[in-house]
Amino acid sequence: MSIQPTEELLSLCVRAAESETLRKLTFSKPAGDAPLRITARLSLVRGKRILACEETHPGGKVRHTAAAFEGLPAFLTPLIASYGQINLSTGAGDAEFRRSKKGKETLIGAAPLSRKLAGEKTGFETFVENLDRQKNYFLTGKEPFLHLLGISDATGRVRDKKQGKYRQINRFLEHIDELYSVLPPDGTLHIYDLCCGKSYLSFAVYYFLHDLRGRDVDMLCMDLKEDVIRECAVWAREAGFDGMRFAAGDIRETPRDITPDLVISLHACDIATDIVLDTAAALGAKVILSTPCCHRYLNDRIHMPSLEFVTRYPHLRGKLCEALTEGIRLARLRAAGYTVAALELTDPDDTPKNTLLRAVRRENFRPDSPEGARLSAEYEGILHLVLGEDISGYLKEIRPEASAT
Numbered sequence: 001m002s003i004q005p006t007e008e009l010l011s012l013c014v015r016a017a018e019s020e021t022l023r024k025l026t027f028s029k030p031a032g033d034a035p036l037r038i039t040a041r042l043s044l045v046r047g048k049r050i051l052a053c054e055e056t057h058p059g060g061k062v063r064h065t066a067a068a069f070e071g072l073p074a075f076l077t078p079l080i081a082s083y084g085q086i087n088l089s090t091g092a093g094d095a096e097f098r099r100s101k102k103g104k105e106t107l108i109g110a111a112p113l114s115r116k117l118a119g120e121k122t123g124f125e126t127f128v129e130n131l132d133r134q135k136n137y138f139l140t141g142k143e144p145f146l147h148l149l150g151i152s153d154a155t156g157r158v159r160d161k162k163q164g165k166y167r168q169i170n171r172f173l174e175h176i177d178e179l180y181s182v183l184p185p186d187g188t189l190h191i192y193d194l195c196c197g198k199s200y201l202s203f204a205v206y207y208f209l210h211d212l213r214g215r216d217v218d219m220l221c222m223d224l225k226e227d228v229i230r231e232c233a234v235w236a237r238e239a240g241f242d243g244m245r246f247a248a249g250d251i252r253e254t255p256r257d258i259t260p261d262l263v264i265s266l267h268a269c270d271i272a273t274d275i276v277l278d279t280a281a282a283l284g285a286k287v288i289l290s291t292p293c294c295h296r297y298l299n300d301r302i303h304m305p306s307l308e309f310v311t312r313y314p315h316l317r318g319k320l321c322e323a324l325t326e327g328i329r330l331a332r333l334r335a336a337g338y339t340v341a342a343l344e345l346t347d348p349d350d351t352p353k354n355t356l357l358r359a360v361r362r363e364n365f366r367p368d369s370p371e372g373a374r375l376s377a378e379y380e381g382i383l384h385l386v387l388g389e390d391i392s393g394y395l396k397e398i399r400p401e402a403s404a405t
Helices: 005-018 069-082 110-118 144-148 160-178 200-212 226-239 272-283 296-301 305-311 314-335 370-387 392-398
Strands: 022-030 037-045 048-056 062-068 083-090 093-099 105-108 189-194 217-223 244-248 262-266 287-291 338-344 355-361
Touching (some): 005 105, 037 062, 062 069, 062 160, 144 200, 160 262, 160 287, 189 272, 200 244, 217 226, 226 244, 272 287, 272 355, 296 314, 296 392, 370 392
Parallel strands (some): 262 287
Antiparallel strands (some): 048 062, 083 093, 287 355
């Protein structure tokens, strides 16, 4: 008698946990009123192994639970029965369970994973997160400005729904810390947050540089939404962040009287990210750190007949346009004299908008040099490759007075 897929999955989960190779267990496509998604990882609390779970409920509410290691079979059995898709990721391999609407059950990858788990374990990486070890974050959650912004409560506990935002901001600060030596070593630091929105990032960066690094900071935060800007200005006064200034308006009209040391932007929507990067480069910013949002502009205008076998499928077209958009942006910055990189900002589980574009200005770069001409021609060639012959519309969206380079 053959073993049922649910029984085999349960066995794989328990064996992976016992060998400490279980990386992540994800439950999705729930039946009934079960949580929308559950993500579970092996963890260590006060010397005891547990399965730490994060449940996502309707409305974005997040709840954390834990299961004792000794009771895993009893804990996992009803979960397996309640979800249509279960992904098991381990250091020895992966398996995926699926249950169709008609009740048909399949388990993919079980046989090779079972063989590996039955073999020698010494070559496998273990995945046990020690929850007793305090994460080395720059922000602890107890900072008063985090309470003002609604990220933590009055006791300094980070709210469940803001855990991803909290980790994201801390990771952004780590990137700034890595580049701190590139910034001027003394004097006032001039920082711009363009398309700042509710300014979560602005407050954190100001706190990091002013309070933790002891620097004088002049920070300009700009966004089109006047009501949001007014609200942020009130929060800055309440936080005592006197070096923060807020202005409502088009970031293409950012004052040009100061060369910013750092320009930041978190999730500026669609082509607004292109405008941020172009404005920052035109200002001659020393360092640019930008996390893009959506990529609708290119998705509606891509003109690459040779890739029609990809672009005819909306899902694949979207993924392609995301990568191409970031490539175009980095090419623009290279042509403007920056050393660039595209990096992962934080855990993909925290946000799908997870790419960080990093640019550091090259001190001796000359746009009228042979290298400058080559990089400019390369950028224009990339635009023609992706958008077709007429690239003026894209350039004018970014900067109305722009023309083809």
